[in-house]
Amino acid sequence: MNAATGARDNGALAQDMAQHATHASPIAAGLKARCPRCGGGALFRSGLALRDKCERCGLDYAFADAGDGPAVFAILILGFLVLGGALLVEFRLHPPIWVHVVLWGLLTPLLAFLLLRVLKATLIALQYKHQAGEGRLGLD
Numbered sequence: 001m002n003a004a005t006g007a008r009d010n011g012a013l014a015q016d017m018a019q020h021a022t023h024a025s026p027i028a029a030g031l032k033a034r035c036p037r038c039g040g041g042a043l044f045r046s047g048l049a050l051r052d053k054c055e056r057c058g059l060d061y062a063f064a065d066a067g068d069g070p071a072v073f074a075i076l077i078l079g080f081l082v083l084g085g086a087l088l089v090e091f092r093l094h095p096p097i098w099v100h101v102v103l104w105g106l107l108t109p110l111l112a113f114l115l116l117r118v119l120k121a122t123l124i125a126l127q128y129k130h131q132a133g134e135g136r137l138g139l140d
């Protein structure tokens with residue numbers, strides 16, 4: 001996104017927020033992967049790809065840019081969970097190594113996908129609530 005587009009998006013987002021004083025809870029919208037304004041429409045088209053707009057209230061999702069935030073949080077949370085789980089399983093159950101390969105090889109990508117989806121939806125809802133965007137000089 002270039003600076004001119006970012007400034008226009010911030011202005012449109014601020015105008016949208018002024019027209020619609022209410023918004024869904026960012027945590028609830030994130031957990032359910034729903035629209036940050038109405039909390040009803042689906043946010044994702046498939047997987048982690050966003051829809052163009054909310055099918056319920058018509059909010060344009062062009063402002064949504066979670067960047068690398070979901071990946072950073074997912075890496076930290078998932079690293080803690082998977083490493084802790086692997087250590088716990090190893091020291092409590094002493095399974096053969098193939099159990100670790102199968103268990104964590106299947107569980108890690110599944111948890112990563114679910115976590116990325118929730119975190120991306122939550123960060124977009126927080127972005128909408130706080131009208132976050134690229135910095136501007138305020139000269140326009």
Ligand SMILES: [Zn+2]
Nearest residue numbers: 035038054057
């Ligand atoms: Zn909506």
